[in-house]
Amino acid sequence: MTRTIITDRPQQVTLRIHPDDNVRVALRDLPEGYEVDEGGVRLVEPIARKHKFALVPLAVGEQVVMYGVTVGRATRAIAAGEAIRVDNVEHATLGAGAESGASSWQGPDVSRFEGLTFDGYHRADGRVGTANFWIVVPLVFCENRNIEVLRQCVAEVLDDDPYRDYKRMAREMLYGEQAAPVPSAPTAPLFPNVDGVRFLTHTLGCGGTREDAEALCGLLAGYICHPNVAGATVLSLGCQNAQIELLKAAMAQRDPNGSRPVQFFEQQRIGDERTLITQALASIFAGLAEANRVERAPAPLSELTIGVECGGSDGFSGLSANPLVGAVSDRVVALGGSAVLAEFPELCGVEHELIARCASAAVAERFSALMAAYQAHAAKVGADFSMNPSPGNIRDGLITDAMKSAGAAKKGGGSPVVDVLDYTEPVRKKGLTLLCTPGNDAECTTALVGSGANLVLFTTGLGTPMGNPIAPVLKIASNSELVKRMGDVIDFDAGRIIGGEAGIDETADALLMLCVETASGRHLARAVSLGQQDFIPWKRGVSL
CATH class of the missing domain: 3.40.50 (Rossmann fold)
Structure with a gap:
């Protein structure tokens, strides 16, 4: 299984996410002629913040690699130091060939959270709510x-x-x-x-x-x-x-x-x-x-079911907010709780990584079957997963669906996949579950809660004003500029990771504590205070 390795210090102005990558990310606007430290690459054109540029010359048909996985294919020759754009790269992946086997996962240290409780509503069926x-x-x-x-x-x-x-x-x-x-x-x-x-x-x-x-x-x-x-x-x-x-x-x-x-x-x-x-x-x-x-009463953190979602993603979402949420997901799973990763169109290109994490062959086969059925259903109406990135995604550096997917999948952390559910099926097991939903923000969040998520972590790089009628939705910004511009809809700033002010582990601990406060009713999510109560069922075969 490929693991993300950050090879640069985050305070630098460019970032190479994985040693196998042949592109880097600009952490700020860079001028033409700027010389990148690694390999002496000189930019042949200005590179906008959050966008990627080639580290080596790429020939027509050559793979573009980011996060250690294929995220595109060059449609024309690309020079070293040239920007990765829609006019020189198209969506491409290596497919889903892999075998299940997730027995070697080492969970994070959660000793500081052991014995910690949240104040929830205990139901007759044994489950615990974060609201009433x-x-x-x-x-x-x-x-x-x-x-x-x-x-x-x-x-x-x-x-x-x-x-x-x-x-x-x-x-x-x-x-x-x-x-x-x-x-x-x-x-x-x-x-x-x-x-x-x-x-x-x-x-x-x-x-x-x-x-x-x-x-x-x-x-x-x-x-x-x-x-x-x-x-x-x-x-x-x-x-x-x-x-x-x-x-x-x-x-x-x-x-x-x-x-x-x-x-x-x-x-x-x-x-x-x-x-x-x-x-x-x-x-x-x-x-x-x-x-x-019914009154609130203490409940173990194992009663948390965290749904994870991203919307209005930018070029930093896969570097800060999504890995941060993945680290929180791993902590909840390590504490005996549940996490749910959805948005199947945004898992396109990383299927092999998820299959390798499946706890059994049966779980892997269900995931492959649901992905194939969804893709076939989309094809019948003239759609394809490659159409998933929005104009806003593309403007902010997410050029292909595979590039978007490689970052979006980070919300699922690294724990084993214990179950795979079709749309509307309820969560049945503790641990990480995959849920078949579209990438559409409101449809996905609606589905996550319908399957049992009692708290949703929603990452955004561009700003997304939506919530859910019955489950708190915490908004995590991928960059600090968004917090300054749309702070009224944001609960947590993950931009500190990009700025080098904090690491993912310490930031994940802080976000998990915010989850506990929210689940206990002591922190009112911004989506709740703004009356954002979006409920949109998925009409299958229509949405990506």
């Missing part, structure tokens, strides 16, 4: 309006509105400072042990394939049975593909004992809308009283 919500979900998009009516009613009576300040600002802009004030937040919450009510809406449930309906019910069941959820109110129209019985069957697979209170309301049976809203509101308020009976 009542959720309201529709089985079909036809109920979205009723969900919105319920959302506004509950926010009004509980005075639970994350956009209160914006509404006050809008009133003052339109009517002046003498405008009637927006009510302030209550000083004493009615349900102190509850983090709130979350209202999920979506565009599925009918009009698609039966596979879409089954996947939606599996996802909703994952949210209803999630350790961060005390119970749910479910709205159904009645005639849609995603039937109540289909959802109940999916819930029974995840919670056989039916330990959570769930109430169903079918509009076509009830009749008039007023009665539906009245009954649903009564269900929500009764559910809040039920949820309020």
Whole structure:
């Protein structure tokens, strides 16, 4: 298995990540003619910060190597000291040939965290939540309006509105400072042990394939049975593909004992809308009283299930934030907890490394089969994993999907892969699990939580304003400039690693402590304080 070795001190102005690499990364803007210390390479053109340049001349068809793996192929001759760009390099990998065998992993030293606990919500099924919500979900998009009516009613009576300040600002802009004030937040919450009510809406449930309906019910069941959820109110129209019985069957697979209170309301049976809203509101308020009976209590860190995700990645994401999150993932696994790595299109090119880490041949075969099926499904709609990098990724130095993948996979650390799951399947084992999802930020985060992640670590280099309705999402910036520019959405600065101010190990210890504080409710994630509650199911075969 290839291991990343940093051969330069991070305070230098260029970085060669692995001894086998034939490119280097510019840590700041470099002028034409700049001479690189190693090998005496002289830049033949300016190289922008975060971008790569060739260390040796590359002929047409020659492999571009970064992180010790193939991340592209030269489409024309590239001179030593020339920038790696979309006009001279295309996506290429060496394929997935490898054998499983992950028995030699040496976990990090976690002695300082042994015996440490977080204050979580203990559920009847034995799992522990990092938050405590009542959720309201529709089985079909036809109920979205009723969900919105319920959302506004509950926010009004509980005075639970994350956009209160914006509404006050809008009133003052339109009517002046003498405008009637927006009510302030209550000083004493009615349900102190509850983090709130979350209202999920979506565009599925009918009009698609039966596979879409089954996947939606599996996802909703994952949210209803999630350790961060005390119970749910479910709205159904009645005639849609995603039937109540289909959802109940999916819930029974995840919670056989039916330990959570769930109430169903079918509009076509009830009749008039007023009665539906009245009954649903009564269900929500009764559910809040039920949820309020549960208080936080100490739980071992082995009850953490960390979902890892990256969005708005830049040329530093694979050097700072992603390896940092990987180091935290390894620590959680070493403490007996779980980590979930997803985004299958962003594992393209590093399959052989992950297969080599699989705990058994069966796990490796499942991973290979799901990757192949996803690629084939994408091909049917004229797509390919090579299309994954966004214009923003490319502008910031992530030229090919393989280059992006090599850095994105670092979020999974180095621990053995104990299981591989298809979309909506729940986490079944402690350790590192791979989950088949698209790379789309919101769809992936939605899926990670649906499979059981009770905390999400989300890395970003460009800034991504999104979160999740029921699980805290901590944003980790790959560079310190992003923190200065968009600090209101960032929880942790990994740019200190690039700047040479801190190493990955000490920074990982600090980030793990922030995870503990967040899981205990003592740190409010920025995504939560900003009301970022993104819930977007994956319609398979469409997203990369």
